[in-house]
Amino acid sequence: MTKxxxxxxxxxxxxxxDSYLIGIDGLSVNMPIYYSIExxxxxxxxxxxxxxxxxxxxxxDLELLESxxxxxxxLDVKGVFFYDIAVLSIVKRLDLDIPLVxxxxxxxNNYMSVxxxxxxxxxxxxxxxxxxxxxxxxxxxxxxxxxxVPIFGYFPMFVSRRHLKKNYLDRFDLxxxxxxxxxxxxxxxxxxxxxxxxxxxxxxxxxxxxxxxxFNESGIDYVLLNSFLVSNDDMNKDLNMxxxxxxxxxxxxxxxxxxxxxxxxxxxxxxxxxxxVK
Amino acid sequence: xxxxxxxxxxxxxxxxxxxxxxxxxxxxxxxxLFSLRANADNFSLxxxxxxxxxxxxLNKKLxxxxxxxxxxxxxNHILDYLLELDKIGIDAIIASDPAIIDxxxxxxxxxxxxxxxxxxxxxxxxxFWKNLGVSxxxxxxxxxxxxxxxxxxxVDIEIECFVHGAMCSxxxxxxxxxxxxxxxxxxxxxxxxxxxxxxxxxxxxxNEIKGDKPFTFCxxxxxxxxxxxxxxxxGITSLKIEGRMRSLYYVATVVDIYRRVIDSYYHDKxxxxxxxxxxxxxxxxxxxDSVPQFFNGKYDSSCSYYNGRMEVSNQDFLGVVLDYDxxxxxxxxxxxxKVGDSVEIFGPGKEIFSFVISSMYDALGNSLEVxxxxxxxxxxxxxxDFSRYDLMRKK
Numbered sequence: 001m002t003k004x005x006x007x008x009x010x011x012x013x014x015x016x017x018d019s020y021l022i023g024i025d026g027l028s029v030n031m032p033i034y035y036s037i038e039x040x041x042x043x044x045x046x047x048x049x050x051x052x053x054x055x056x057x058x059x060x061d062l063e064l065l066e067s068x069x070x071x072x073x074x075l076d077v078k079g080v081f082f083y084d085i086a087v088l089s090i091v092k093r094l095d096l097d098i099p100l101v102x103x104x105x106x107x108x109n110n111y112m113s114v115x116x117x118x119x120x121x122x123x124x125x126x127x128x129x130x131x132x133x134x135x136x137x138x139x140x141x142x143x144x145x146x147x148x149v150p151i152f153g154y155f156p157m158f159v160s161r162r163h164l165k166k167n168y169l170d171r172f173d174l175x176x177x178x179x180x181x182x183x184x185x186x187x188x189x190x191x192x193x194x195x196x197x198x199x200x201x202x203x204x205x206x207x208x209x210x211x212x213x214x215f216n217e218s219g220i221d222y223v224l225l226n227s228f229l230v231s232n233d234d235m236n237k238d239l240n241m242x243x244x245x246x247x248x249x250x251x252x253x254x255x256x257x258x259x260x261x262x263x264x265x266x267x268x269x270x271x272x273x274x275x276x277v278k
Numbered sequence: 279x280x281x282x283x284x285x286x287x288x289x290x291x292x293x294x295x296x297x298x299x300x301x302x303x304x305x306x307x308x309x310x311l312f313s314l315r316a317n318a319d320n321f322s323l324x325x326x327x328x329x330x331x332x333x334x335x336l337n338k339k340l341x342x343x344x345x346x347x348x349x350x351x352x353x354n355h356i357l358d359y360l361l362e363l364d365k366i367g368i369d370a371i372i373a374s375d376p377a378i379i380d381x382x383x384x385x386x387x388x389x390x391x392x393x394x395x396x397x398x399x400x401x402x403x404x405x406f407w408k409n410l411g412v413s414x415x416x417x418x419x420x421x422x423x424x425x426x427x428x429x430x431x432x433v434d435i436e437i438e439c440f441v442h443g444a445m446c447s448x449x450x451x452x453x454x455x456x457x458x459x460x461x462x463x464x465x466x467x468x469x470x471x472x473x474x475x476x477x478x479x480x481x482x483x484x485n486e487i488k489g490d491k492p493f494t495f496c497x498x499x500x501x502x503x504x505x506x507x508x509x510x511x512x513g514i515t516s517l518k519i520e521g522r523m524r525s526l527y528y529v530a531t532v533v534d535i536y537r538r539v540i541d542s543y544y545h546d547k548x549x550x551x552x553x554x555x556x557x558x559x560x561x562x563x564x565x566x567d568s569v570p571q572f573f574n575g576k577y578d579s580s581c582s583y584y585n586g587r588m589e590v591s592n593q594d595f596l597g598v599v600l601d602y603d604x605x606x607x608x609x610x611x612x613x614x615x616k617v618g619d620s621v622e623i624f625g626p627g628k629e630i631f632s633f634v635i636s637s638m639y640d641a642l643g644n645s646l647e648v649x650x651x652x653x654x655x656x657x658x659x660x661x662x663d664f665s666r667y668d669l670m671r672k673k
Contacts, residue, residue: 056397056399056418056420056449056452057399057400057402057403058399058400058420058421058422058425059399059400059401059424059425059428059429060424061400062400062401062402083452084397084399084400084403085396085398085402085403085406085407086400086402086403086406088406089402089403089405089406090402093402104451105452106347106451106452106453106454106464106465107347107374107375107451107465109347109348109349109350109465110347110348110349110350110352110353110375110377111350111353112348112353112377112380112381113348113375113376113377115377116376116377116380117376129454130454130457130463130465131349131350135349135350138350139350142350157453157454157455157457157458158447158448158452158453158454158455158473158495159448159449159452159453160447160448160449160452160453160495161420161449161572161577162447162495162497162577162581162582163577163578164447164495164582165479166579167578167579167581167582168479168487168489168493168579168582168584169487170578170579171489171579171582171584172489172490172491172584174487174489176481176487178481178482178483179482180482181479181480181481181482181487182479182480182482182484183477183478183479183480183493184477184478184480185459185475185476185477185478188459189480190477192479197449200455202458203458267458268457271461273457273461273462273463273466273468274461274462274463274468
């Protein structure tokens with residue numbers, strides 16, 4: 001049975017899900033909330049906990065990263081997501097007992113690369129949001145690596161080291177203390193967050209509930225739901241629908257989520273992006 | 279210590295020849311397949327063979343980008359392509375997809391350079407790739423001087439850094455704006471440069487935040503010209519110029535300037551002095567402002583473009599020297615010029631030659647006041663040391 005993994009927007013841990021994915025201060029990006037390592041150490045949840053250390057790690061981050069990994073290795077953490085290869089490198093060098101999740105956002109697109117990282121000691125791969133359902137199932141059929149598939153919510157399209165909003169405010173002597181901003185173009189609105197990095201999110205919520213049924217049948221290990229900009233009530237309704245979806249009701253549930261959130265898309269689950277124009 | 283490598287881009291065989299002629303030690307190009315500039319002209323396998331032959335005849339090197347992030351459908355074709363590249367005898371591939379790297383290392387004799395798309399910015403990641411068998415790492419453009427030095431001090435591997443050209447606004451590889459906004463896959467070569475678009479910026483209540491210019495992610499270009507001596511002394515192996523889709527003039531100009539700076543520094547480190555005129559030439563050539571970006575740890579608003587500007591094509595490049603008979607320069611025209619214009623001719627390793635066009639003639643010997651037709655053959659009387667593939671530009 002495919003498990004539901006949730007990126008929570010609050011620290012209550014009262015969502016109906018199987019697993020949580022949480023970020024840690026200073027070493028994670030693109031998360032609605034962040035925890036201190038002490039908070040993680042004191043967590044008592046019956047749910048599985050995954051930790052995302054998905055920042056690009058500069059030299060100055062390595063000391064903190066190593067100390068956090070050592071502390072995480074002593075906890076009952078189900079897995080650590082990584083973007084930067086430094087995470088894997090340190091875990092292997094120190095022989096730490098930490099299951100690893102290759103989570104390089106837009107790089108996790110084919111089964112041969114998934115198998116490469118599996119061979120290097122990775123336990124799971126978080127697949128990219130830019131590949132189709134067919135590609136996802138093909139990867140499952142060609143790899144022994146555990147798979148996590150993004151299936152619901154806003155997801156990052158762009159991550160910059162630059163503070164793009166702050167730079168704009170500075171240049172034109174403007175002020176704004178919003179923690180979440182938006183940019184608009186041609187009728188579409190995109191959330192943008194300038195914190196330790198600048199992240200731009202998709203214009204709509206990904207709603208992959210119709211594909212969840214086939215992912216479940218194919219043996220996908222987890223699907224990932226992001227509660228960023230979703231109310232607690234709506235998120236629990238969404239989770240309930242994911243737990244109850246079947247071939248018989250998936251259209252109805254898809255419509256229900258669409259109606260509830262008003263702004264959903266299936267993005268690349270059923271369409272291919274192109275790369276050669278001429 | 280070996281002299282630092284100057285690595286130039288080329289979009290076709292002509293630009294490859296120009297890059298070598300103007301002083302590149304190595305050139306990187308994209309093949310027809312698996313390259314991140316899918317819409318460039320790119321090199322067929324026979325072009326690559328010719329390129330390798332030329333490079334090796336000059337004791338120089340040719341690298342081929344195989345730097346897409348594959349989807350499943352590409353997986354079945356990649357090995358055949360790598361075997362072809364191996365057979366041709368290229369000096370290295372530049373790749374970021376670990377599947378491609380692994381295949382190249384296990385099934386071919388190809389050297390592998392890790393692409394900047396892999397976003398390597400620390401020693402731990404660098405050590406992983408070195409242990410895998412990668413022979414060179416192209417660092418991410420987000421690296422500061424300290425990041426680079428830390429890697430150099432701790433990992434015994436060739437390090438390549440970008441020194442000039444356009445920047446991604448995102449961390450290398452961490453952007454799919456193009457996929458979502460235009461359905462063109464950025465990581466398979468279809469990037470439509472959304473980061474140069476203007477947007478309206480809104481606060482959390484959806485009120486517009488409006489400056490004098492529109493909000494954009496757009497960054498100035500990278501120029502490390504003034505830091506070339508530092509980069510040489512740090513122990514970097516290769517200095518890379520961005521721009522496989524850039525013009526012949528751009529490639530020649532940028533390679534020429536960096537060649538002069540590198541050679542000048544090696545020639546006399548004690549008395550080396552930065553030449554501001556070179557910086558001005560590069561700025562005019564690219565027609566965009568450039569800054570050192572992340573090297574000094576500074577990436578504030580001074581690195582951003584808020585011009586709301588249209589890209590205006592550069593008219594500085596006037597023509598290519600086809601021949602010189604001791605009296606007349608034969609030029610193939612590229613932009614408008616006229617009698618009375620102050621121009622300069624530059625060529626590899628030569629002093630820049632300035633003069634005023636006193637008269638000129640068409641191919642039949644008819645007197646001309648203006649040269650207005652692209653690729654028109656123009657003869658100009660002037661005495662100097664000129665060679666084929668010297669270039670003429672506005673002074």
